[in-house]
Amino acid sequence: xxxxxxxxxxxxxxxxxxxxxxxxxxxxxxxxxxxxxxxxxxxxxxxxxxxxxxxxxxxxxxxxxxxxxxxxxxxxxxxxxxxxxxxxxxxxxxxxxxxxxxxxxxxxxxxxxxxxxxxxxxxxxxxxxxxxxxxxxxxxxxxxxxxxxxxxxxxxxxxxxxxxxxxxxxxxxxxxxxxxxxxxxxxxxxxxxxxxxxxxxxxxxxxxxxxxxxxxxxxxxxxxxxxxxxxxxxxxxxxxxxxxxxxxxxxxxxxxxxxxxxxxxxxxxxxxxxxxxxxxxxxxxxxxxxxxxxxxxxxxxxxxxxxxxxxxxxxxxxxxxxxxxxxxxxxxxxxxxxxxxxxxxxxxxxxxxxxxxxxxxxxxxxxxxxxxxxxxxxxxxxxxxxxxxxxxxxxxxxxxxxxxxxxxxxxxxxxxxxxxxxxxxxxxxxxxxxxxxxxxxxxxxxxxxxxxxxxxxxxxxxxxxxxxxxxxxxxx
Ligand SMILES: [Zn+2]
Numbered sequence: 001x002x003x004x005x006x007x008x009x010x011x012x013x014x015x016x017x018x019x020x021x022x023x024x025x026x027x028x029x030x031x032x033x034x035x036x037x038x039x040x041x042x043x044x045x046x047x048x049x050x051x052x053x054x055x056x057x058x059x060x061x062x063x064x065x066x067x068x069x070x071x072x073x074x075x076x077x078x079x080x081x082x083x084x085x086x087x088x089x090x091x092x093x094x095x096x097x098x099x100x101x102x103x104x105x106x107x108x109x110x111x112x113x114x115x116x117x118x119x120x121x122x123x124x125x126x127x128x129x130x131x132x133x134x135x136x137x138x139x140x141x142x143x144x145x146x147x148x149x150x151x152x153x154x155x156x157x158x159x160x161x162x163x164x165x166x167x168x169x170x171x172x173x174x175x176x177x178x179x180x181x182x183x184x185x186x187x188x189x190x191x192x193x194x195x196x197x198x199x200x201x202x203x204x205x206x207x208x209x210x211x212x213x214x215x216x217x218x219x220x221x222x223x224x225x226x227x228x229x230x231x232x233x234x235x236x237x238x239x240x241x242x243x244x245x246x247x248x249x250x251x252x253x254x255x256x257x258x259x260x261x262x263x264x265x266x267x268x269x270x271x272x273x274x275x276x277x278x279x280x281x282x283x284x285x286x287x288x289x290x291x292x293x294x295x296x297x298x299x300x301x302x303x304x305x306x307x308x309x310x311x312x313x314x315x316x317x318x319x320x321x322x323x324x325x326x327x328x329x330x331x332x333x334x335x336x337x338x339x340x341x342x343x344x345x346x347x348x349x350x351x352x353x354x355x356x357x358x359x360x361x362x363x364x365x366x367x368x369x370x371x372x373x374x375x376x377x378x379x380x381x382x383x384x385x386x387x388x389x390x391x392x393x394x395x396x397x398x399x400x401x402x403x404x405x406x407x408x409x410x411x412x413x414x415x416x417x418x419x420x421x422x423x424x425x426x427x428x429x430x431x432x433x434x435x436x437x438x439x440x441x442x443x444x445x446x447x448x449x450x451x452x453x454x455x456x457x458x459x460x461x462x463x464x465x466x467x468x469x470x471x472x473x474x475x476x
Pocket of ligand 1: 022025026027040041042043044045046148
């Protein structure tokens with residue numbers, strides 16, 4: 001009975017900090033994977049004797065900002081430790097990390113799981129150095145560009161009970177880190193890596209069983225598949241009367257299965273000790289206060305739902321990244337109309353972006369919020385029809401600047417002269433006796449045809465609402 005078991009999961013996420021330089025030297029922090037191998041290296045990050053570390057201000061600052069974004073306590077004193085082990089991608093023979101005194105503790109991250117807002121507890125976040133990269137190509141090569149690059153490791157409590165919760169949390173974490181510009185958190189570029197600790201227990205039990213640490217999870221979809229597969233593997237073991245072994249397993253997404261990796265050493269094996277070449281990181285109240293974060297994507301999303309009354313999907317889409325959200329808020333400030341602002345972005349602008357080769361994201365959107373606000377204003381004042389407003393936005397998207405100039409150039413300004421419109425309507429009625437008789441006999445569908453004829457006769461400039469009213473009164 002699978003339904004009588006529940007998943008218990010905690011996450012360890014490594015995120016590459018978006019600083020210009022590496023953590024302790026002035027080498028470039030190579031955020032793209034395309035750079036030539038071993039060009040961003042120096043004596044320090046190659047582990048040569050005598051080269052000393054100097055902590056990057058930007059790394060500390062972004063670490064604090066990321067921590068505050070997630071409502072954590074920033075520790076005024078954090079300490080760097082050496083974690084010693086041998087591996088070819090680690091030229092110094094040790095990693096610099098923060099084991100005993102991390103920079104941040106006790107965070108929480110809220111995320112929508114479906115339509116339900118849930119909060120997940122974060123145990124700690126610390127700063128640490130990355131290792132280089134092994135390239136297996138017949139023989140094994142090493143690229144040290146990444147060695148000693150700055151990482152944040154974010155460790156959660158075992159609060160996750162389903163894959164949907166894990167994925168919702170990770171997406172929110174990614175959004176939040178991008179929002180405060182602490183990381184691009186792009187999984188394809190190895191800027192966000194996640195290990196999942198998984199155990200199962202009978203529903204209703206409160207103790208924790210042996211957990212398996214799943215590694216090599218390279219995409220959100222791989223994480224989902226790995227969780228499902230591991231859940232069923234552990235149930236099968238327990239149902240066969242065995243005990244799940246505590247171990248580390250690597251996920252092979254192509255084969256859809258995991259295999260054991262080296263067993264996890266305990267802390268003693270790494271011979272942790274305080275890094276002798278670095279003083280503790282001391283942060284003043286003023287330093288922390290200057291990096292305060294008051295605005296988060298999740299808070300914007302809740303505001304769009306509660307204050308603006310937007311639909312759940314629209315609120316999600318409009319808070320998905322900083323550019324989209326800022327644009328929407330600017331448009332609302334100009335129009336005072338959240339629903340219409342939402343609709344022009346999510347239907348008109350987004351479909352233009354989808355069809356475009358060059359302007360696919362909000363950052364590349366050529367339509368200024370001011371111009372779009374003017375279009376919405378003209379629609380509200382009946383100066384253009386809503387159909388024609390889309391033509392105007394299309395032109396703005398191709399680089400035209402002025403909505404009014406487009407409207408005049410294309411002759412789109414709406415005709416609201418009721419006398420002139422009434423003349424047109426009378427002619428249409430006179431020219432279509434059969435349809436008029438049909439309508440009067442109860443065929444209401446013909447009404448739309450008559451409005452269409454009026455619009456055509458007005459060269460699409462007549463106000464359709466006005467034609468509606470005129471026809472209704474003349475035909476009743
Ligand atoms: Zn270096």
